[in-house]
Amino acid sequence: MKKIVIFGVGLIGGSFALALKKASATHITGIGRSQESLQEALKLGVIDAFSDTQEANIHAALQDTDLIMIAAPVAQTASILQSIKPHLSSNTVITDAGSTKSDVLACAKEVLGEQFNQFVGGHPIAGAEKSGVTAAMSDLYAGKNIVLTPTAETNKDGVAVVAELWRTCGANVSEMSAETHDGIFAAVSHLPHLLAFALVDDIASRPNAAQLFSFAASGFRDFTRIAGSHPEMWRDISLANKTALLSELDAYQNELSQLKQLLTNEDGAGLQALFNRASTARNAWAKNRQ
Amino acid sequence: MKKIVIFGVGLIGGSFALALKKASATHITGIGRSQESLQEALKLGVIDAFSDTQEANIHAALQDTDLIMIAAPVAQTASILQSIKPHLSSNTVITDAGSTKSDVLACAKEVLGEQFNQFVGGHPIAGAEKSGVTAAMSDLYAGKNIVLTPTAETNKDGVAVVAELWRTCGANVSEMSAETHDGIFAAVSHLPHLLAFALVDDIASRPNAAQLFSFAASGFRDFTRIAGSHPEMWRDISLANKTALLSELDAYQNELSQLKQLLTNEDGAGLQALFNRASTARNAWAKNRQ
Numbered sequence: 184m185k186k187i188v189i190f191g192v193g194l195i196g197g198s199f200a201l202a203l204k205k206a207s208a209t210h211i212t213g214i215g216r217s218q219e220s221l222q223e224a225l226k227l228g229v230i231d232a233f234s235d236t237q238e239a240n241i242h243a244a245l246q247d248t249d250l251i252m253i254a255a256p257v258a259q260t261a262s263i264l265q266s267i268k269p270h271l272s273s274n275t276v277i278t279d280a281g282s283t284k285s286d287v288l289a290c291a292k293e294v295l296g297e298q299f300n301q302f303v304g305g306h307p308i309a310g311a312e313k314s315g316v317t318a319a320m321s322d323l324y325a326g327k328n329i330v331l332t333p334t335a336e337t338n339k340d341g342v343a344v345v346a347e348l349w350r351t352c353g354a355n356v357s358e359m360s361a362e363t364h365d366g367i368f369a370a371v372s373h374l375p376h377l378l379a380f381a382l383v384d385d386i387a388s389r390p391n392a393a394q395l396f397s398f399a400a401s402g403f404r405d406f407t408r409i410a411g412s413h414p415e416m417w418r419d420i421s422l423a424n425k426t427a428l429l430s431e432l433d434a435y436q437n438e439l440s441q442l443k444q445l446l447t448n449e450d451g452a453g454l455q456a457l458f459n460r461a462s463t464a465r466n467a468w469a470k471n472r473q
Numbered sequence: 474m475k476k477i478v479i480f481g482v483g484l485i486g487g488s489f490a491l492a493l494k495k496a497s498a499t500h501i502t503g504i505g506r507s508q509e510s511l512q513e514a515l516k517l518g519v520i521d522a523f524s525d526t527q528e529a530n531i532h533a534a535l536q537d538t539d540l541i542m543i544a545a546p547v548a549q550t551a552s553i554l555q556s557i558k559p560h561l562s563s564n565t566v567i568t569d570a571g572s573t574k575s576d577v578l579a580c581a582k583e584v585l586g587e588q589f590n591q592f593v594g595g596h597p598i599a600g601a602e603k604s605g606v607t608a609a610m611s612d613l614y615a616g617k618n619i620v621l622t623p624t625a626e627t628n629k630d631g632v633a634v635v636a637e638l639w640r641t642c643g644a645n646v647s648e649m650s651a652e653t654h655d656g657i658f659a660a661v662s663h664l665p666h667l668l669a670f671a672l673v674d675d676i677a678s679r680p681n682a683a684q685l686f687s688f689a690a691s692g693f694r695d696f697t698r699i700a701g702s703h704p705e706m707w708r709d710i711s712l713a714n715k716t717a718l719l720s721e722l723d724a725y726q727n728e729l730s731q732l733k734q735l736l737t738n739e740d741g742a743g744l745q746a747l748f749n750r751a752s753t754a755r756n757a758w759a760k761n762r763q
Contacts, residue, residue, distance in 0.1 A: 308690045328688060370676055371689040377732060378668060380751040385728040386660055387754035396758045398618060399661040402597045404762075405695040406665040410755040414748035416743050425736055432733050436726060438675040441496040442667060443722050446715055450706050458704035461670040464677035465700040468686045472694075 188212045190263050192224040192233075195280045195307060197319030199252060200229045202352035205321045212244050217257065222248045224316045236266060245270045250344065253279040258419045260287055264294040276341040278303045282416075283423035284332045298410030304332040304361060305346045306368075307354065315415045326389055328335035332361040367454035369427035374435060376417055377428070379410035433455065476538045478502045479606050480553050481545030482514040482523075485570045485597060487609025489542060490519045492642035495611045505545065514606045532560045540634065543569040545576045548709040550577055554584040561588055566631040572658065572706075574622045574651035593635045594622040594651060596658070597644065604703045615643035622651040660715035664725060667709055667718070669700035707746035 187203065189196040192213035200211045211228035213221050221233035235239040245251070245267065253263050260281060267277070277295075281287045284304045291302040308328040329349040335344045346356045359367075386395050421428060445453040477493065479486040482503035490501045503511050503520035509569050524530040532709035535541070535557065543553050550571060557567065567585075571577045574594045581592040597620040619639040623632045636646045649657075711718060735743040 239475060258706060304714055308688065313631050328690070330688070345556060359674055367681075367685055367688050370685050371693050372487060375672060375693055378672065378729075379696060380748050381728045381732055382665060382725065383670065383751040383755045384747050385725055391752075395657055395661050396754075396761075398598065398620070400618070402699040403661050403665055404759070405698045406669060407755050408695045409692040410751045411759065412748075413698065414752050417748050418745040421736055421744055422739055425739065429733060429736055431738075432729060435525050435675055436674065438671045439668075439722060439729075442671055443719060446719055446722075449712055449715065451712055454711055455704050455708040457674050458670050458702075458707050460677060461673040461700045462702060462704050464682075464686075465673045465697050469688065469694070469701065471686075 184228070186210045186212075187250045187252065188214060188246050189230070189252045189254055190214050191253065191259070192221060192230055192316050192319075193254065194314050194316070194318045195309070196226060196254030197213065197227075197229045197253060197316040198321065198323035199254065199280070199307075199352060200224075201319055201321035202324060203348065204228075206351045210369070212248075214241065214244060220316055223399070224319075227316060227319075229316055229319055234257055238266065238269075241266050242270045248272075248275050250348070251275060251277045253277070253281070256419050257281040257283060257414055257423050258415075259288065259368070261290045264291060268298070270295060271295075271301070273298070273301070275301065276279070276280050276303060276338075276344050277301055278305045278345045280305060281423075282306055282372070282420045284330075284364045285463050286423040288332065288361050294331070300336050300338045301341055303337060303341050305345060306330045306332075306364065307349070308372075311373060314416070322353065324349065329354040330364050331356060331357045331358045332364050333358060334361075347366075365424050365427050369424050369431045371430050373420055373424055374431040376409050376412060377421065377432070379407050380417070383407050383410040476502075477540045477542065478504060478534055478538045478540045479520070479544055480519055481502050481549070482511060482606050482609075483544065484604050484608045484613070485599070485718050486542060486544030486612065487514060487517075487519045487606040488599070488613035489544065489570070489642060490517040491611035492614060493638065494518075496641045502538075504531065509591075510606055514609075517606065517609075519606055519609055526556060528556065528559075531604065532659060535560045535562070535565070535722055538562075538565050540638065541565060541567045543567070543571070546706055546709050547571040547573060547577065547713050551580045551584060554581060558584060558588070561585075561591070561595050563588070563591070565591065566628075566634050567591055568595045568635045570595060571713075572599050572662070572710045574654045574715040575618075578624065578651050580621065590626050590628045592673065593627060593631050595635060595639070596622075597601070597621045597639070598662075604706070604749055612643065614639065617644050617646045619644040619646045621646060621648045622654050623648060624651075651743055655714050655717050659714050659721045662712055663714055663718050666699050666702060667711065667722070667757075668725070669697050670702075670707070673697050673700040732763060 184468045187209055203209045213224050213233040215221050224230045229251055234244045288304050292299045309323050349356050383399055477499055493499045501520045503514050503523040505511050514520045524534045569577055578594050582589045597614055599613050637644050
C-alpha cells in the first residue's frame with residue numbers, strides 16, 4: 184500500500200493513518216473542510232500532505248491512489264463520494280469508517296454506479312467520545328473489532344485489501360451484512376448512547392440540577408461517560424440508523440414498563456429476578472472479555 | 474471512640490471498620506447472619522470479635538458500646554433494631570449506612586420509640602458493586618460524600634459523634650432531610666442503576682444475545698458497569714425508595730418519548746440540541762469533579 188487518501192483526519196482517520204505509518208512507509212494525503220486541522224495533522228506527522236475540497240485539488244490528490252478512506256461525519260459521505268467519482272481510477276479501493284452501514288452502502292451505490300464494486304463499507308469499533316486529530320493514536324485499533332459489510336457486488340480483492348490494512352492496525356476483522364451490522368449496533372451502542380444523553384438532559388434541565396450533580400458518584404460517572412460524546416456525530420448516527428434505533432427504543436420502553444409494574448406491585452421477587460439476570464449476564468460478559 | 478458494634482460486616486461496614494482502626498485503637502465487634510463471613514472478617518483484621526444474633530449474645534456485645542453501625546441490607550434494619558432495643562443504653566449512638574433514608578427513619582422511630590433521638594440516619598456514597606468483607610478497604614470513603622439525615626428529635630451530640638467518625642474515614646459530611654436525600658439519590662443513583670439493569674436484561678433475553686454481547690465495546694462496558702451490582706441490595710433499595718423512583722422512571726420515559734419524537738420526525742436540529750445540552754452538562758460535571 185503506497186498511497187492513501189483520507190477524507191476527514193480526526194480521531195478515527197488520524198489513528199488509522201498513524202497505525203499504517205508505524206507499520207510501513209505509506210504516503211498519506213488528508214482532505215477536509217478545515218485547513219487548520221489538516222495543518223495540525225501535518226505538524227503532528229499524521230499525514231504527509233493535505234488538500235482542500237476544490238475539484239482540481241481532489242483530482243490531483245487522487246492520482247495513483249491505492250485506497251481512499253472516508254472518515255468524516257457520515258452526513259458528509261454523499262458529497263465526498265460525489266467529489267471523488269469523476270476522478271476515480273478503476274484500481275482504487277474506497278472504504279469508510281462510518282458507524283452505520285445500510286445508509287452508507289445505499290449512498291455509495293447511488294453515487295458510484297458501476298464503480299460501486301470498488302466500495303467496501305467498514306466500521307471500526309473504537310471509543311470516539313474524544314474527537315479531533317489531537318486525540319489520534321497509533322494503537323487506537325489494537326485488539327478492537329472492525330466490521331466490514333461487503334455486498335454480492337463488492338470486489339473481493341478490495342475487501343481483502345481493506346481487511347489486511349485493518350489487521351495491520353492490530354484490529355480483529357469480521358464480515359456481515361449492513362443490515363445485521365446496523366441491528367447489532369443499534370442495540371449495544373446507539374441505544375446506550377441515547378439513554379445516557381437522555382438521563383443527563385433530564386437531570387440538567389431541573390431547577391435543582393446543581394445539587395443533583397453534586398451528589399452524583401462513580402456509578403453516574405461511568406453510566407454517563409458516553410453522554411459526553413460528540414453531538415453532531417450522534418445526531419448523524421441516530422438519523423442514519425433511525426429504523427433500528429426506534430425499534431430498540433420501543434423494546435427498551437417495554438422493559439422499563441415491566442420494571443415499573445414490578446415496582447408498583449412491590450414484587451420483590453420479580454425485581455430481584457430481573458436484577459439477577461442482568462448482573463449475571465453483565466459479569467459473565469466482563470469476565471469473558473478479559 | 475472505644476467500642477463499636479457493626480451489624481453487617483461487608484464492603485460498607487468492613488471498610489468503615491478498617492478506616493477507624495487505621496486512625497486509632499478501636500475495639501470493633503461484628504454481628505451478622507453468616508458466621509463464616511464474620512470468621513473471615515476476624516481473620517482479615519477487620520473486626521476484633523464477633524457474635525451471632527442470639528439475644529444473650531447481642532446483650533453481651535452491646536455492653537458499654539459507644540456506637541452501633543447498621544450496615545446490613547436495608548430490609549434487615551427493622552429486625553436488627555428490634556434485637557438492639559432491649560439492650561440499648563442511653564449513652565449509645567446508633568447510625569446506619571442504608572442507601573435510602575425515609576424508610577429507615579420511619580422504622581427507627583417505630584421500633585426505638587423514646588430512644589429514637591439516639592438514632593442518626595446516614596448514607597455513605599461509595600461504589601458498592603463489589604460486595605462482601607473481602608472487598609473492604611480502609612480508604613473506600615476517602616474524599617467521598619456522606620449524607621446524614623437528622624430530624625428535629627435527633628440528639629445533636631449523637632450527630633456530632635457520627636459526623637466526626639466519618640471525617641476520620643476521610644469523608645465529606647453533609648446534612649439534609651431524609652426526603653431531600655431520597656429524591657436526590659433516586660435521580661442520580663437509583664434510576665441509573667435500574668436503567669442499566671433494564672438494558673442488560675433486555676439484551677440478554679434475546680435469541681442473538683451472544684452475538685450482541687460479542688460486539689459490545691467500551692461504551693457498553695462503562696454504561697452497564699452498575700448492572701453488575703448486588704441484586705438483593707438493589708431490590709431492597711428499589712422497594713424502599715419506590716415513590717421517588719417511580720416518579721423518576723416517569724420523568725425518564727417522558728424524556729425518551731421526546732427523543733423518539735425527534736427521531737421519528739427526523740428533527741436533526743432538535744436531536745443535536747438535546748445531545749449538546751447533555752454533553753455540555755456531562756463534561757462540565759466531570760471537569761468540576763476533578
